[in-house]
Amino acid sequence: MKITKSIWLLAASFVFTFSANAQTPVKYTGKKATLPQAELQRWSHLDLVKDSVPGMSVDKAYAELLKNKKSKTVIVGVVDSGVDIEHDDLKNVIWTNTKEIPGNGIDDDKNGYVDDVHGWNFLGNAVNESLEMTRIVKKGDDGSQTYKDAKAQLDKKLKDAKAQKPTVDMLDSAHKVVSEYLKKDNYTVAELKEIQTTDPKLNKSLRIMLSMSAQAGPDFISQVTEYHDYIYGQLDYNLNTEFDGRKVVGDNPDDINDKSYGNNIVFGPDKNEALHGTHVAGIIAQQRGNGIGGDGIADNVQIMAVRAVPNGDEYDKDIALAIRYAVDNGAKVINGSFGKSFSPHSQWVYDAIKYAEKKDVLIVHAAGNDAEDIDVKSNFPNDSKDNKTEFADNVLTIGALDVTYGDKLVADFSNYGKENVDVFAPGVQIYATVPNNKFKYEQGTSMASPNVAGVAALIRSYYPNLTAKQVKHIIMDSGTVIDEQVNVGGDDSNKKPFSSLSKSGHIVNAYNALQMAEKMSKGKTKKLNG
Numbered sequence: 319m320k321i322t323k324s325i326w327l328l329a330a331s332f333v334f335t336f337s338a339n340a341q342t343p344v345k346y347t348g349k350k351a352t353l354p355q356a357e358l359q360r361w362s363h364l365d366l367v368k369d370s371v372p373g374m375s376v377d378k379a380y381a382e383l384l385k386n387k388k389s390k391t392v393i394v395g396v397v398d399s400g401v402d403i404e405h406d407d408l409k410n411v412i413w414t415n416t417k418e419i420p421g422n423g424i425d426d427d428k429n430g431y432v433d434d435v436h437g438w439n440f441l442g443n444a445v446n447e448s449l450e451m452t453r454i455v456k457k458g459d460d461g462s463q464t465y466k467d468a469k470a471q472l473d474k475k476l477k478d479a480k481a482q483k484p485t486v487d488m489l490d491s492a493h494k495v496v497s498e499y500l501k502k503d504n505y506t507v508a509e510l511k512e513i514q515t516t517d518p519k520l521n522k523s524l525r526i527m528l529s530m531s532a533q534a535g536p537d538f539i540s541q542v543t544e545y546h547d548y549i550y551g552q553l554d555y556n557l558n559t560e561f562d563g564r565k566v567v568g569d570n571p572d573d574i575n576d577k578s579y580g581n582n583i584v585f586g587p588d589k590n591e592a593l594h595g596t597h598v599a600g601i602i603a604q605q606r607g608n609g610i611g612g613d614g615i616a617d618n619v620q621i622m623a624v625r626a627v628p629n630g631d632e633y634d635k636d637i638a639l640a641i642r643y644a645v646d647n648g649a650k651v652i653n654g655s656f657g658k659s660f661s662p663h664s665q666w667v668y669d670a671i672k673y674a675e676k677k678d679v680l681i682v683h684a685a686g687n688d689a690e691d692i693d694v695k696s697n698f699p700n701d702s703k704d705n706k707t708e709f710a711d712n713v714l715t716i717g718a719l720d721v722t723y724g725d726k727l728v729a730d731f732s733n734y735g736k737e738n739v740d741v742f743a744p745g746v747q748i749y750a751t752v753p754n755n756k757f758k759y760e761q762g763t764s765m766a767s768p769n770v771a772g773v774a775a776l777i778r779s780y781y782p783n784l785t786a787k788q789v790k791h792i793i794m795d796s797g798t799v800i801d802e803q804v805n806v807g808g809d810d811s812n813k814k815p816f817s818s819l820s821k822s823g824h825i826v827n828a829y830n831a832l833q834m835a836e837k838m839s840k841g842k843t844k845k846l847n848g
Contacts, residue, residue: 395644615772718745730808797824
């Protein structure tokens with residue numbers, strides 16, 4: 319499920335406090351008191367020592383290690399909600415299947431997908447979908463523990479969503495009243511403060527929106543909209559056992575051999591719904607140094623768009639086939655910024671991961687946004703059936719960092735796990751492409767994962783002789799060591815050593831990784847253990 323926990327956490331705090339967790343200019347312990355906008359937009363590229371920001375030292379790597387160095391184009395599969403392949407900052411880095419003749423309605427390369435020029439859309443016209451727990455409950459009580467767990471979680475989520483609905487409605491109503499008064503849907507905090515009124519309804523609405531703006535910052539109106547979409551999406555689709563989002567696809571999701579479905583429109587039926595995948599693609603590959611938007615991590619990659627993640631939980635079948643599609647069409651890195659708590663056909667995905675390993679493809683996956691220990695509570699897909707022993711060595715699972723160094727280093731939503739999270743990377747306030755030539759800050763392990771996928775692609779581009787397994791362990795072994803006690807789940811009273819939250823105990827460092835890749839490429843080191 320691609321929506322992060324942070325949207326409703328923000329508004330949920332609004333219900334009870336009207337003032338807690340206000341988003342102010344970023345402050346941290348370091349050389350500067352605040353992080354300027356120009357640096358915030360690319361903080362994941364910065365260096366901890368030089369810039370006092372827990373970035374990945376990408377700029378340092380380009381300046382000192384990669385200047386005038388030749389590279390090989392690497393294809394990165396983005397398995398996600400779809401990608402706006404027409405975005406000005408992405409259109410020049412989109413993969414093209416040269417074996418297909420566009421628009422002729424023929425499967426020229428005979429791979430089973432007609433006119434798959436830039437990738438494939440396994441969801442067809444589907445947009446909204448239920449959660450996997452909802453689908454399990456819908457099938458009925460089979461007496462299994464899985465059903466009982468799914469039913470308990472569904473009941474809890476429904477209760478929470480219904481409890482938040484009055485707040486959503488209150489915010490919607492307040493926004494509508496203020497919008498009608500100002501005769502515009504978008505307005506600023508300054509415009510709110512200028513309103514002078516004795517009208518009780520307007521006055522109440524004004525106070526509500528000012529309180530919301532104090533928590534959400536300048537982007538408060540979009541936060542209200544996103545909160546509405548999230549809660550109503552939960553109630554209408556995600557948690558609704560009567561809703562069937564799959565019927566428009568036309569396949570049997572419980573039959574892995576039923577493969578003739580989907581289409582070649584890789585941003586889906588509504589380009590705006592491809593926001594998540596477009597953002598992910600931008601983090602990896604938005605063009606560097608062109609003066610618009612942000613910069614991607616990798617400078618010589620092609621993005622293969624594989625749409626398989628709806629507004630809800632992905633189907634195991636779609637993910638398994640999406641991985642195989644990306645592998646078979648030349649991807650050397652696959653990013654998966656999705657995840658869920660239940661996986662009834664997990665073996666299909668496990669088999670696809672092992673297939674990718676056999677074909678020397680690295681999979682980078684988001685750890686999830688529930689502030690949970692995924693050594694205890696599984697987050698699918700994963701590379702261990704028992705949460706202890708890996709069945710493949712080509713998967714990197716990524717936790718998210720905040721921009722603030724110190725005890726708040728780990729993003730308050732990020733999952734963690736000494737065995738099942740491999741490494742941490744920037745995942746808060748990440749600036750990248752969104753549909754229709756726009757850019758936006760987003761957060762989640764969904765953003766941390768493509769940061770690492772970009773570093774992996776960078777290594778594979780400049781050191782193509784290295785294997786997926788080698789690149790995985792280079793990223794883990796070369797990361798920056800952090801000797802800090804950090805908050806877990808955003809809880810000041812729950813502190814753990816940062817080193818205990820992932821297998822490596824590191825944060826990703828592109829500069830160090832490329833140095834290690836250089837040595838390994840020349841046979842000067844054989845260290846592979848995480």
